[in-house]
Structures are given as structure tokens and as C-alpha cells.
Amino acid sequence: MSALIETEKLTRVLPETVPVTLVKDITLAIDEREFVAVTGPSGSGKSSLLYLLGLLDRPTAGTLRIGGRDTEPMNERERARTRLSMLGFVFQFHFLLPEFTARENVEIPMRKLGQLARPQMRERAGELLSSLGLSEHLDKRPDQLSGGQRQRVAVARSLANDPPLILADEPTGSLDSKSSEQVFAILENLVRERGKTVVAVTHDLDMAARMDRRIHIVDGKIG
Amino acid sequence: MPLIFDIAITHIAGRGRQTLVAVIGVAVGVGFSIAMAALMQGGQDDFVRQLVDTMPHVDITDEQRTARRQPAEDAFATVAISGLRPRDDRRGIINPTAATSWLESWIPGRFAASLKTQGVIRYSSREVGAAIIGIEPERESGVSPIVGDFVEGSFSALAAGGNNVLIGDTMASRLGAGFGDTITAVSSEGLTRNFKIAGLFHTGTTARDEGEAYVLLKNAQILSARPNAINEIRIKLDDPNRAPAVAHRAEAELGYKAVAWQEANESILEALVVRNVIMYTVVGAIMLVAGFGIYNIISTITHEKARDIAIMKSLGFPESDMRRLFLLEGVAIGAAGSVLGALLGFSMTYALSLVRFEIAATGQEMTRLPIAWSLMHYVIASAFALGSAAVAGYLPARRAARLNPVEIIRGAS
Ligand SMILES: Nc1ncnc2c1ncn2[C@@H]1O[C@H](COP(=O)(O)OP(=O)(O)OP(=O)(O)O)[C@@H](O)[C@H]1O
Ligand SMILES: [Mg+2]
Numbered sequence: 198m199s200a201l202i203e204t205e206k207l208t209r210v211l212p213e214t215v216p217v218t219l220v221k222d223i224t225l226a227i228d229e230r231e232f233v234a235v236t237g238p239s240g241s242g243k244s245s246l247l248y249l250l251g252l253l254d255r256p257t258a259g260t261l262r263i264g265g266r267d268t269e270p271m272n273e274r275e276r277a278r279t280r281l282s283m284l285g286f287v288f289q290f291h292f293l294l295p296e297f298t299a300r301e302n303v304e305i306p307m308r309k310l311g312q313l314a315r316p317q318m319r320e321r322a323g324e325l326l327s328s329l330g331l332s333e334h335l336d337k338r339p340d341q342l343s344g345g346q347r348q349r350v351a352v353a354r355s356l357a358n359d360p361p362l363i364l365a366d367e368p369t370g371s372l373d374s375k376s377s378e379q380v381f382a383i384l385e386n387l388v389r390e391r392g393k394t395v396v397a398v399t400h401d402l403d404m405a406a407r408m409d410r411r412i413h414i415v416d417g418k419i420g
Numbered sequence: 421m422p423l424i425f426d427i428a429i430t431h432i433a434g435r436g437r438q439t440l441v442a443v444i445g446v447a448v449g450v451g452f453s454i455a456m457a458a459l460m461q462g463g464q465d466d467f468v469r470q471l472v473d474t475m476p477h478v479d480i481t482d483e484q485r486t487a488r489r490q491p492a493e494d495a496f497a498t499v500a501i502s503g504l505r506p507r508d509d510r511r512g513i514i515n516p517t518a519a520t521s522w523l524e525s526w527i528p529g530r531f532a533a534s535l536k537t538q539g540v541i542r543y544s545s546r547e548v549g550a551a552i553i554g555i556e557p558e559r560e561s562g563v564s565p566i567v568g569d570f571v572e573g574s575f576s577a578l579a580a581g582g583n584n585v586l587i588g589d590t591m592a593s594r595l596g597a598g599f600g601d602t603i604t605a606v607s608s609e610g611l612t613r614n615f616k617i618a619g620l621f622h623t624g625t626t627a628r629d630e631g632e633a634y635v636l637l638k639n640a641q642i643l644s645a646r647p648n649a650i651n652e653i654r655i656k657l658d659d660p661n662r663a664p665a666v667a668h669r670a671e672a673e674l675g676y677k678a679v680a681w682q683e684a685n686e687s688i689l690e691a692l693v694v695r696n697v698i699m700y701t702v703v704g705a706i707m708l709v710a711g712f713g714i715y716n717i718i719s720t721i722t723h724e725k726a727r728d729i730a731i732m733k734s735l736g737f738p739e740s741d742m743r744r745l746f747l748l749e750g751v752a753i754g755a756a757g758s759v760l761g762a763l764l765g766f767s768m769t770y771a772l773s774l775v776r777f778e779i780a781a782t783g784q785e786m787t788r789l790p791i792a793w794s795l796m797h798y799v800i801a802s803a804f805a806l807g808s809a810a811v812a813g814y815l816p817a818r819r820a821a822r823l824n825p826v827e828i829i830r831g832a833s
Contacts, residue, residue, distance in 0.1 A: 244830070253734055254826050274738045281736025288829060292731045296430035306735050308423040354735075 200226040207259035219245035234405035237414035285355025287365040306357040345376030365397040445713035446757020454765025457797040466790035476654035512649035529657035530562030543595040554640020573619030585615035588629030711808035722820035730828035742821035750813015758802040
């Protein structure tokens, strides 16, 4: 069986007057059900790598395969479609749509994909949020929730279309230790109980130590 | 409801006041355009109606469009002879009986033959130049511009026979003559005849009220010493729009110049076209201004919502969805403005239709503003508004769709 993510000499250079290399020659493979930490000093290129893996950015050299499929020939539409069905993002800051309630935010990717009937979407959104301990807060808007609660809504949203891969960029970076622990436990649970693959950037070495594998990035390279 | 629609509504609702201003901008534009179109079209229709009412739809006169071929040209096979002095024809429509019975057989409308001659009307040493028009009252009543406009006496007085004349009230006052007085008509042939004023009309057309005198056809023929002659056939059609075709056929058959009212008023009708072009230019300009309002708000929204755009793109919305989203917002504002504008336009048009005023010159006629009610005005104004809204929404929408989510996500964290 091929890996969920496979890269070969993945490179991203910004075409400035003095070209800036964000990511350089990264070759790696991540299997299904892996819980992977991406670590490294600030500015080393961790986020940049995650954006490439998440099809938000295009590499300038090297190859990236997701689910065995080469992403190079995909057009903008196909990349969007792949993000919708295969990937879930969790960023450091919550990034919810402010006008919609927690439940509506979770429903949005489902509505875009359009594979369920509306009542089922509503039900599934409720279940996802409840499983993350938010059953009391389904109909609150983001500004009525705490930072930790918002981050859990974001996790629920990343799970909306049941993607195999969750990419998290410092998901606990803006949370206190209690909320951090809670969010970490949820991510771990996704891998152990729901069979997801989670790739999470973290500065917290304790947390990284509790994950399956660590990819250390220095100056855009695996180090 | 479609997802994009839901999102668009939250964006618009989130900027209530600015949205309202943009909607009102469009509404005012649409409303004024509609009211202006109703007024301009109304004026135009009214004007054309008056033209059509007061003029013959087709006027056949004893003239020719090109000079008549001279006998010498027929006798000698030369290409053209210049400097020939035309034979002095007796003017008039030759064989009038044949012409009228031919017209009778097919004209979809009414017509009347008449003899018009220039002369002078005299009354107690005052003189006024006049077109003395000989008519047959029965036929004339079908085409006459004066039948319904009598101040004193009536048109039928002429039919009673005798030496009666109908003149305009302006001519009467210039002569100092009144109803029942006897005036003297002098023709250009130098013949003189007395007529009794049996009717005074006021049509509102100055040239007519001041310069036309109607007598029986035979009296006019006697005055101009041309028994049985006529020199004009005026036709009123059931459908004035068919005038050019009728004129063409009559001219081809009779050989005399037949002028449709459209041809006679060509320059006026052209001026109306110019007026319409100006009107739609103004409507376009108003809509352009309204479009700026929409452009402004959609631009603002796309800047404010840059973060949301990045979120949606990261979730898996393609660029086309983002374009559609903001285009939809622009069009929604345009549509709301159109609906409101149609109501505003209707109200303003209605208010204008209630305005009455006196024509200062005569001081007696109460007149309404001429208003044309046409669904077309609403459709055109709304189409202009939606079109400019679509363009005004599309430009920022396209820019927003191209936003690079990575830059925004980096910038936010
Ligand atoms: N648009 C840009 N222009 C110039 N340099 C850039 C640009 N974007 C990113 N960089 C640089 O690229 C490098 C990698 O950035 P990246 O965000 O991937 O680092 P990171 O490892 O995620 O850092 P952190 O831990 O602080 O989040 C940094 O040195 C950053 O300054
Ligand atoms: Mg980072």
C-alpha cells in the first residue's frame, strides 16, 4: 500500500529579487494512521511545508503525491476539490466564519461537498461538536466562544467531510495549558480511534515526544 | 438555500448602512430614469399624436418630384436638353374624377379633394393674406383638422350652401370682423367674391387660425377661374403608420407627389431620435454613478472579508465560487435597487401625471403633463441597473478570487 503523503525533493522558492527559499529538497512519506509532529525553530519553514502538503501553495520543484495521486497536473479546481474531500486544516488561530454559529461553520464544508441531505448535515455537525465537548455551544457564534472552544470548533470543521488527513499548524499555540492538553487529546484520539492521519506543527517538545514521529525542519530542510 | 447565497447575505447584512446607501443610489437612478423616460416618451407621443391629428397622413398635391419631360425631349432622341423653357401648364390634378374613384377603391381610410388658392381677405379696408381652400363639406369632415374646434358657428354651416366662409378666430380679429359679417375674398386671378362668416374656429395652430379660409369647392373654383379643378387630395388613414406605403402607391399610380406625414416631418422625427439618444446617455450616466456605489461597497467587503476568503479557499472553495459570491452580492444590491427604483419611478410618474398647469399664452387651456406608461421603461432602467451592478460587482470579485490564501493566513498568525 502506498503512503498517504509522499514527497520527493519538495522545494518552494519565492521568486523575489533575492529569491527566498522556504522549503528545500524535502523527501518524506507519511502513512495512514500516523500522528506526526513537525518541529523546528521559528522561521525554519514548518508552516510553508504544511501549506504545500495542504495544496494551498504550489512547490517550485519536486513532487507531491496525496493518496497516491500526483498533484502536479491538478488545476485550481481539482486542488480545491481535493482540499474539500481529502484534507482538514486547523490553524493556530481559529479561522471560523464570524457570522455563522459553531454548527453552521461545521456544516459549511459539507454543504460545499453536497453529499448529504441538509438534516443529515445538521445532525453530523451536532455529533462532531458534541464529541469534542461542545454540545452546549452548538448555536453560539465564534465571538461568544473561548479560544479553546473555537479551536475545537475548527477541529470539528476539519472533520466535516471525514477526510483521511488533518493538517494542523500550531493548533495549541494560542491556548493555555489546560485547553492545549484538551485539543492535543482530541487530535490523538482522531488518530487512535477514528483512523485519521494527523500532521501537526508544534513548538511544544513534550507534545512532540508523545506523537508517533517527529520531522525536524531547519532552514527549510529536514535536519 | 444555496450556500453561496447564505454567505452573500451575511456579508451584505453585515454592512447594513453602506448597503442601504448603495441600494438607494441604484433606486434613485432607476426611479429618475423611469420618470424621465415616461415624461420624454409622453411628450414625444403627444407631439406625434398632434402631428398625426392635425396633418393629412398622406398629402397628394399637383406637383411632381422631377421636372416634367418637355415635348421637345420626346420628339428628339437627345439625352437631355438644357435651357428649355417649360410649357406653361395649367396647374391642378388632371382628371380628378378618375383619381378619386381609383383612390376610393383601395384606400384604408378617408380622403377629401380640395382646391387651394392664394388670395386676400378684405374687410372694411383691412386685408389679410390667406389660403382660400375650397372643400366638399361631406368628404372634408373625415379629414378636416378644424371640424371639432369651432368657437362660433359650426362646420356644417358650409354644407348648407350659399356663399359662406369659415375662418380662424385670429384672422377674424385681425380683420376686425365677427360672426355673421360679410368679407370679400380676392383671388390671385384678380376675381372677387363676397362671403358671409358662418363659423369661427380655433385649432391652436397659429398658421391655420390666422391664414386659412374654407369655402365650398365650387366657390373656390369660380374664384380661381378653374372649373372642376382640384389641386390637393388629403388622406387620413385608419392606421397612420401605413402612410409611407400608401403614399408610395398613390405616387406611382397618379404621377403626382404624394407625401406621407413621416416624410413631411422627417427632420422633427429625426430630432426625436436624437432626443432619445440623449435620454439614454443620461440614463447610462446615472447608472454609471450608481455602479460606483456598488463597486465601492463590494470592494470594501472583499477587503474586509479577505480573511474569510482565505478560510473558504482553504476549506476547498474554488476561485469561481469566490467570484460568484461577490458578483452575486453586487447583483443583489442592483436587484434590490431596481425593485425599489421601480416603485419610486412609478410614484414619481404618477405624481407628475397629476400636475396640471395653464398655458400662459391663451390662459384658458388646463393641460396635464404628457405621460407615457410603458413597462419597457421599467425593463430598460432595471436592465441598465443590473448590468452596471454586475460589472461593478465583477471587478472586485475577480480580484478577491485571486487572493492568495497563504499570504492572508501568514499575515493573520
Ligand atoms: N512572503 C515572504 N517573503 C519573504 N520571506 C518570507 C515570506 N513568507 C515567509 N517568509 C520566510 O520564510 C521562512 C519560513 O517561514 P514559515 O512561516 O514557514 O516558518 P515557520 O517555521 O512556520 O515559523 P514559525 O515557527 O515562526 O511559525 C521564514 O524565515 C519567513 O520569514
Ligand atoms: Mg509557522
